[in-house]
Amino acid sequence: MQGTVDGFSYGLVTPLVAYLMACLGGALGLRCTTRAGLGPRSWRPGWLALGAAAIGAGVWTMHFIAMMGFTVEGTPIHYDRAMTYASLAVAVVMVGIGIFIVGYRGATGTALFTGGTVTGLGMASMHYLGMAGMSLDGQVEYDTVAVAASVVVAMAAASAALWAAGQARGFLWSVGASLVMGLAVTGMHYIGMAAVKVHVHGTAEPATGESAAALLGPMMAGPLAVLVLAGIVVIFDPLVVMGRAPEPSAERLPGIPAHRPAHHPSVRSRLRARGPVEHRSRTPQRR
Numbered sequence: 001m002q003g004t005v006d007g008f009s010y011g012l013v014t015p016l017v018a019y020l021m022a023c024l025g026g027a028l029g030l031r032c033t034t035r036a037g038l039g040p041r042s043w044r045p046g047w048l049a050l051g052a053a054a055i056g057a058g059v060w061t062m063h064f065i066a067m068m069g070f071t072v073e074g075t076p077i078h079y080d081r082a083m084t085y086a087s088l089a090v091a092v093v094m095v096g097i098g099i100f101i102v103g104y105r106g107a108t109g110t111a112l113f114t115g116g117t118v119t120g121l122g123m124a125s126m127h128y129l130g131m132a133g134m135s136l137d138g139q140v141e142y143d144t145v146a147v148a149a150s151v152v153v154a155m156a157a158a159s160a161a162l163w164a165a166g167q168a169r170g171f172l173w174s175v176g177a178s179l180v181m182g183l184a185v186t187g188m189h190y191i192g193m194a195a196v197k198v199h200v201h202g203t204a205e206p207a208t209g210e211s212a213a214a215l216l217g218p219m220m221a222g223p224l225a226v227l228v229l230a231g232i233v234v235i236f237d238p239l240v241v242m243g244r245a246p247e248p249s250a251e252r253l254p255g256i257p258a259h260r261p262a263h264h265p266s267v268r269s270r271l272r273a274r275g276p277v278e279h280r281s282r283t284p285q286r287r
Helices: 013-036 041-067 081-105 109-132 144-167 171-194 212-219 221-235 238-242 265-274
Strands: 138-142 196-200
Touching: 013 041, 013 081, 013 144, 013 171, 013 221, 041 081, 041 109, 041 171, 041 221, 081 109, 081 144, 109 144, 109 171, 138 144, 144 171, 171 196, 212 221
Parallel strands: none
Antiparallel strands: 138 196
16 A cells, blocks of 8 residues: 655654754865865865765765654654665765865866766765665655656755855855755755655564664764864864965065065065166276
8 A cells, every 4th residue: 555655754853954964064065175275285185085074974964864754654664774874985985086076176167067976976876875775564666757856956966066165265155055055955855755655565564674763863973973073173274264275475575574575566666766776896996
């Protein structure tokens, strides 16, 4: 028989919390990605890896917070631990590949398209791999059009977010990008959930695996720790907040303060006022 699917069993609580987690992961990840292009090249892999971990952890946490509000009438829902861990690994790895492409090739043209596509496919893969880890007394089917729409939304959201991260226009710019990314990622999740249809068998056999509360609660400690770590790094790094590269040090000239660059207007006027340098001979002139 057809089971009644409910994705909002806790009302708007789970969608709002899931959206906030997606925004948090996106904001931290995008700022780390921006920071990778502002400092020494040797630090770039570390910043990009931290950004990938933050975005992957945020998307994964968003997904399973939203799944806590997902119920099917007539059957309990359990989750396979190995498949759930695999969905987190897929999210971090594929998001990381996309971020590294954009981080080294730039957020334009082919690099942006490739990086956004890989990152978006990573988000969608995480979602449907996590759904494959569900165990219930029934058969799960998907509407193909809705699934395709969710994948397209994920790729578009990832491309837009990576493009925004490559602009490096300041903190507020990335906050706006993270809000859009959180909305798109959460929308991708619920579009994918709208594609779900469950045919309940009604055999009353207990499903294998563990319940969402017993499994997902402890498992969220790791991703949340990653988000806290990324947040601490972002807060204590002024370049991440300001979103601009450090100014080069000025060359010190004789008679000019070290803090004033040589191209300053007052410096030019002083140099012009001195006039040409006279070359005097050390040999005394004859009278």
